[in-house]
Amino acid sequence: xxxxxxxxxxxxxxxxxxxxxxxxxxxxxxxxxxxxxxxxxxxxxxxxxxxxxxxxxxxxxxxxxxxxxxxxxxxxxxxxxxxxxxxxxxxxxxxxxxxxxxxxxxxxxxxxxxxxxxxxxxxxxxxxxxxxxxxxxxxxxxxxxxxxxxxxxxxxxxxxxxxxxxxxxxxxxxxxxxxxxxxxxxxxxxxxxxxxxxxxxxxxxxxxxxxxxxxxxxxxxxxxxxxxxxxxxxxx
Numbered sequence: 001x002x003x004x005x006x007x008x009x010x011x012x013x014x015x016x017x018x019x020x021x022x023x024x025x026x027x028x029x030x031x032x033x034x035x036x037x038x039x040x041x042x043x044x045x046x047x048x049x050x051x052x053x054x055x056x057x058x059x060x061x062x063x064x065x066x067x068x069x070x071x072x073x074x075x076x077x078x079x080x081x082x083x084x085x086x087x088x089x090x091x092x093x094x095x096x097x098x099x100x101x102x103x104x105x106x107x108x109x110x111x112x113x114x115x116x117x118x119x120x121x122x123x124x125x126x127x128x129x130x131x132x133x134x135x136x137x138x139x140x141x142x143x144x145x146x147x148x149x150x151x152x153x154x155x156x157x158x159x160x161x162x163x164x165x166x167x168x169x170x171x172x173x174x175x176x177x178x179x180x181x182x183x184x185x186x187x188x189x190x191x192x193x194x195x196x197x198x199x200x201x202x203x204x205x206x207x208x209x210x211x212x213x214x215x216x217x218x219x220x221x222x223x224x225x226x227x228x229x230x231x232x233x234x235x236x
Contacts, residue, residue, distance in 0.1 A: 019053035039093025069137025077130040
């Protein structure tokens with residue numbers, strides 16, 4: 001912004017010198033030395049130069065203030081170019097000048113309209129530069145706009161993303177399932193096992209299978225319930 005402001009100030013100064021101050025000085029010198037010179041706008045030439053030159057200065061300054069690629073800069077650039085063409089046409093009086101009572105001649109008519117038109121066509125070619133500057137600047141503006149939209153979308157996505165829960169150890173997560181109640185600590189010898197009930201003696205003439213606990217006659221070699229073999233010394 002500071003660079004554009006300094007460019008605008010410099011543009012206003014140079015355009016005022018080129019299109020207002022210097023032309024007024026030259027017009028005053030020419031009209032004072034050659035009062036017999038007449039053109040289509042000679043009567044109010046000073047007013048025309050000041051008004052049109054002031055508009056050129058204002059348009060050029062506003063063009064320099066705006067960024068390249070904006071429609072405002074394009075509009076003021078075209079307006080300044082059109083005003084410059086009008087200014088040239090007025091300064092040269094449309095290309096036709098007449099000198100009255102010049103020595104032995106009653107009047108001399110100078111027709112430079114074709115030269116003026118050629119100059120105007122050459123100045124109008126600057127419009128291509130204005131449009132080229134606008135096209136390049138517009139492309140840069142659109143690229144920056146896309147980057148700003150992408151950054152804004154990333155920032156919004158980061159703000160909308162839920163924050164992760166604080167990490168806990170696996171042991172804390174496991175024991176958090178249990179309810180917090182009071183418990184009684186028992187002796188070590190009573191934890192994890194219980195005393196086996198006493199084995200009953202088999203009936204007379206019977207023996208007990210060590211696998212399934214079923215009684216069988218003493219003469220059997222195999223348990224009829226589970227199919228386990230009895231020891232040889234237990235067979236009578």
